[in-house]
Amino acid sequence: MKESLGVYDYWPYKDRPKIRWPNGAKVAFWVAPNIEFYELDPPDNPYRKAWPQPSPALPGYTIRDYGNRVGHRRQMALLDKYGIRGSVSLSVALCEHYPEIIEMCQERDWELFSHGIYNTRYTYGLSEQQERDMIRDSIETIYRHTGQKCAGYLAPALSHSERTLDLFAEVGTELFGDEAGIYTCDLFHDDQPTPVSVRSGKRFISIPYSLEMNDTIVYAVNKVEPRHYGEILKRHFDRLYQEGEESGTVMCIPTHNYQVSCPHRIKAFEEVLEYITGHSDVWVATGREIADYYLEHYYDAALDDIERKKGSVK
Numbered sequence: 001m002k003e004s005l006g007v008y009d010y011w012p013y014k015d016r017p018k019i020r021w022p023n024g025a026k027v028a029f030w031v032a033p034n035i036e037f038y039e040l041d042p043p044d045n046p047y048r049k050a051w052p053q054p055s056p057a058l059p060g061y062t063i064r065d066y067g068n069r070v071g072h073r074r075q076m077a078l079l080d081k082y083g084i085r086g087s088v089s090l091s092v093a094l095c096e097h098y099p100e101i102i103e104m105c106q107e108r109d110w111e112l113f114s115h116g117i118y119n120t121r122y123t124y125g126l127s128e129q130q131e132r133d134m135i136r137d138s139i140e141t142i143y144r145h146t147g148q149k150c151a152g153y154l155a156p157a158l159s160h161s162e163r164t165l166d167l168f169a170e171v172g173t174e175l176f177g178d179e180a181g182i183y184t185c186d187l188f189h190d191d192q193p194t195p196v197s198v199r200s201g202k203r204f205i206s207i208p209y210s211l212e213m214n215d216t217i218v219y220a221v222n223k224v225e226p227r228h229y230g231e232i233l234k235r236h237f238d239r240l241y242q243e244g245e246e247s248g249t250v251m252c253i254p255t256h257n258y259q260v261s262c263p264h265r266i267k268a269f270e271e272v273l274e275y276i277t278g279h280s281d282v283w284v285a286t287g288r289e290i291a292d293y294y295l296e297h298y299y300d301a302a303l304d305d306i307e308r309k310k311g312s313v314k
Helices: 058-081 099-107 128-146 164-179 215-221 226-244 266-277 287-297 299-313
Strands: 027-035 087-090 111-114 249-256 282-284
Touching: 027 058, 027 226, 027 266, 027 287, 058 099, 058 266, 099 128, 111 128, 111 287, 128 164, 215 226, 215 249, 226 249, 226 266, 249 266, 266 282, 287 299
Parallel strands: 027 087, 027 249, 027 282, 087 111
Antiparallel strands: none
């Protein structure tokens, strides 16, 4: 039985090389809107059902359709208000199904990274070639529609294989060299970016994407009310801001346009954005900007520190 994934080393938070974000910011803050495409009657996957009821699964499908019809515009207007460029976790089928949403993202210079093709088609059970083809399709589709060289990856519906990170890094390199395939959001193990080992040896990192702050987990799983979600986000930020005095941290709010953008929830989210952006020493960034900055300024020092600490244990 495996004891770990084998893609990152145990690296205690204490006494790491200090991170300083641009302009001395304590926290790098990014918002990751999940803009997803769900199929009403997707192909069967033996490992996971897309819907809890037989097709047509109208409740689940139509509330997600609400997100792309109504909720997305509501959330986008709010992020515009507070000067936040979204980093979109994108079901890339959206590029062809709802190109007007992609155009709106491009107008605002939002980042688009891959969340697979459909959020109803999973990595589970795919062969290596099938998964490689899916990843390649997603990167090529984003580039074809936007000219962006996809930097990040979040597996569709958080489905994953043992080779997902290797394949994303490799396909990114094959298509665009070091400009694509450089970070993952699929590891939830830290409050700072960290090096990740991939089989090609490419410089590759994880950047924090919090499941605990994810609106779907909060609302659909933990059944938290909007006002309390707002307080949770503020407390999360306050702690990272305090620790960021010593070494820069990262806060991500992963959202879904059919969750946080519902009329009864949007006000609590707005209050949080106002609170966080009201701090002058916060770097409001995209996922790619955080990844690029860390790779340039801290990746090598992190690797050296990891090796040094491994050696001291021996």
